[in-house]
């Protein structure tokens with residue numbers, strides 16, 4: 677997490693110049709297209725929330741639970757949008773079957789094991805609850821992140837599918853972009 681401590685104060689600014697801004701805009705549009713409707717008092721969790729970009733896209737009426745392994749990234753969050761928790765996504769400190777909607781955007785590529793993550797995710801989701809999760813394909817963008825010092829794991833679509841079933845999750849929808857693959861997952865009832 678040391679690298680994220682260095683990135684935290686710069687993170688928002690590094691995303692502004694073109695072409696990154698254009699790539700991120702496309703990712704946001706795809707996420708909004710896939711996002712299910714959620715109830716006013718839904719319990720929403722943003723995993724690997726970083727500086728809270730995803731929370732700014734949602735029009736949630738209550739603060740979103742923002743979980744991130746980097747305290748430095750959590751310190752950049754706005755307190756009106758987020759309730760921050762410093763924790764690892766592989767071992768979520770949340771009640772079993774308590775969450776309606778999970779967003780995990782830009783997280784899976786930092787996780788070596790999808791199975792552990794999906795187990796942890798499925799435990800906290802309510803039956804019928806939904807998660808929107810992204811993975812990063814192997815491309816120049818992924819390569820650049822490695823050059824900048826990140827350890828990136830590319831999970832194939834097959835690995836992703838294989839890890840879903842044992843956790844009791846199923847894929848409802850998916851969308852492939854150049855920079856990101858997005859999946860809408862549901863916990864079986």
Ligand SMILES: C[S@@+](CC[C@H](N)C(=O)[O-])C[C@H]1O[C@@H](n2cnc3c(N)ncnc32)[C@H](O)[C@@H]1O
Nearest residue numbers: 724725726729744745746749764765781782786
């Ligand atoms: C690429 S940023 C994505 C931030 C945000 N979701 C977004 O879309 O703007 C990845 C974030 O995941 C966090 N992260 C990486 N590994 C993690 C883990 N094992 N558990 C929780 N957070 C993690 C990093 O600290 C970082 O803030």
